[in-house]
Amino acid sequence: MIGRNCIVRLSRYKNALYQFKKLGVVKIFSDNLAEAVNVTASQVRKDFSIFGISGNKRGGYQVEVLIEQLKDILGKNEVQKAVIVGAGNIGRALMNYTGFEKEGITIVAAFDIDPHKFNEQANVPIFGIDKLNSFISNNKITIGIIAVPAVAAQQVLDLMEHAGVKGVLNFAPISLRANNNIVVNNINLELELENLIYYINASARTKE
Amino acid sequence: MIGRNCIVRLSRYKNALYQFKKLGVVKIFSDNLAEAVNVTASQVRKDFSIFGISGNKRGGYQVEVLIEQLKDILGKNEVQKAVIVGAGNIGRALMNYTGFEKEGITIVAAFDIDPHKFNEQANVPIFGIDKLNSFISNNKITIGIIAVPAVAAQQVLDLMEHAGVKGVLNFAPISLRANNNIVVNNINLELELENLIYYINASARTKE
DNA sequence: TAGATTGTTAATCGATTAACAATC
DNA sequence: TAGATTGTTAATCGATTAACAATC
Numbered sequence: 001m002i003g004r005n006c007i008v009r010l011s012r013y014k015n016a017l018y019q020f021k022k023l024g025v026v027k028i029f030s031d032n033l034a035e036a037v038n039v040t041a042s043q044v045r046k047d048f049s050i051f052g053i054s055g056n057k058r059g060g061y062q063v064e065v066l067i068e069q070l071k072d073i074l075g076k077n078e079v080q081k082a083v084i085v086g087a088g089n090i091g092r093a094l095m096n097y098t099g100f101e102k103e104g105i106t107i108v109a110a111f112d113i114d115p116h117k118f119n120e121q122a123n124v125p126i127f128g129i130d131k132l133n134s135f136i137s138n139n140k141i142t143i144g145i146i147a148v149p150a151v152a153a154q155q156v157l158d159l160m161e162h163a164g165v166k167g168v169l170n171f172a173p174i175s176l177r178a179n180n181n182i183v184v185n186n187i188n189l190e191l192e193l194e195n196l197i198y199y200i201n202a203s204a205r206t207k208e
Numbered sequence: 209m210i211g212r213n214c215i216v217r218l219s220r221y222k223n224a225l226y227q228f229k230k231l232g233v234v235k236i237f238s239d240n241l242a243e244a245v246n247v248t249a250s251q252v253r254k255d256f257s258i259f260g261i262s263g264n265k266r267g268g269y270q271v272e273v274l275i276e277q278l279k280d281i282l283g284k285n286e287v288q289k290a291v292i293v294g295a296g297n298i299g300r301a302l303m304n305y306t307g308f309e310k311e312g313i314t315i316v317a318a319f320d321i322d323p324h325k326f327n328e329q330a331n332v333p334i335f336g337i338d339k340l341n342s343f344i345s346n347n348k349i350t351i352g353i354i355a356v357p358a359v360a361a362q363q364v365l366d367l368m369e370h371a372g373v374k375g376v377l378n379f380a381p382i383s384l385r386a387n388n389n390i391v392v393n394n395i396n397l398e399l400e401l402e403n404l405i406y407y408i409n410a411s412a413r414t415k416e
Numbered sequence: 417t418a419g420a421t422t423g424t425t426a427a428t429c430g431a432t433t434a435a436c437a438a439t440c
Numbered sequence: 441t442a443g444a445t446t447g448t449t450a451a452t453c454g455a456t457t458a459a460c461a462a463t464c
Binding site for chain 1: 444446447448
């Protein structure tokens with residue numbers, strides 16, 4: 001399987017290419033792209049060759065074509081539906097986050113255990129967690145977002161997996177285990193902060 | 209410099225150790241910890257040896273002692289003050305997020321460009337962005353959290369850097385550049401979703 | 417003691433980079 | 441054509457894992 005870092009770089013190439021396109025750039029060379037994304041030109045060409053993307057010797061790559069090829073690889077050409085479980089701070093922020101639409105992801109519903117939070121009229125309706133299973137299977141939901149406290153997270157993941165979700169973005173500060181039927185990406189804010197503090201301190205030490 | 213993955217593992221060891229402690233476990237062996245964190249026992253011992261953590265041959269490691277040693281390395285023994293710039297969806301969610309306190313991080317203020325969002329009375333007061341520079345230097349703020357749209361992010365980073373912030377957590381969907389005086393961790397939700405979609409599709413393909 | 421576990425060194429693995437022939 | 445850039449192979453680098461002597 002192809003490593004996460006490689007796929008992350010493809011996303012960055014794509015983002016950079018959108019910038020170039022906006023500036024009217026039509027063709028681009030591996031070292032332009034490398035500089036924009038802060039990697040080596042070899043890395044760019046290697047990544048492309050893994051996915052069979054080819055350019056023109058001496059002519060570089062067509063920006064437009066390259067964007068389409070990357071979109072194709074990253075699978076952004078069909079819209080995906082997602083649900084959120086947990087209508088707390090993070091969950092509500094994600095419901096209102098506008099950045100997902102442009103990535104082809106629509107958040108169609110949220111679920112919570114607390115009846116005070118139910119709101120079937122909202123832009124993104126909030127239902128009881130007991131409706132999760134049928135909602136996912138009836139609406140062919142492929143993506144689940146977990147935004148519940150750590151203690152509840154594994155249980156929610158199991159529910160989602162059982163209902164047929166294919167991929168999960170987990171914001172609970174705990175590493176979840178899933179079997180091979182489902183992909184889980186963990187976003188652990190506490191861990192990121194802890195990590196940041198380590199490097200702040202490390203950097204202070206080297207300066208002394 | 210020690211790689212990010214290694215530091216991330218230290219955080220995970222610590223989390224796992226808290227669980228063990230809660231269960232009344234007093235001493236632990238490298239392979240217990242390895243299993244809990246899903247790495248090899250060699251990895252655990254190697255990581256510990258890098259930081260001079262040693263156990264007892266045949267006796268393993270004392271859970272309590274190990275937790276303290278890890279806390280020490282991760283630099284969690286003094287409280288750090290943080291500010292947020294951007295009081296939109298993500299910014300407000302982070303202001304109310306309770307998980308940071310237990311990591312020794314206090315969010316003391318937020319800043320925005322929109323006067324409608326100002327609120328000096330709030331639990332986490334929201335000020336105009338023009339106050340950012342003096343607030344950071346007067347209050348010796350070490351950590352900045354960026355939760356503004358992509359177009360504004362680099363500018364905010366420059367402000368923070370100039371005011372003396374040491375580390376930044378960036379939620380804007382753009383990779384920021386900073387010089388060596390400041391550490392930046394990027395959390396890119398759109399990129400995480402894009403990445404998830406790739407692996408969902410890849411996993412579907414291998415099953416066909 | 418005999419057996420189990422650490423700490424560290426050497427081997428392996430995978431990812432990144434350098435080099436260069438092919439070629440536009 | 442001469443010069444520049446790709447695509448790919450080989451070399452390098454760093455991180456992970458295996459092995460095992462030391463020792464509790």
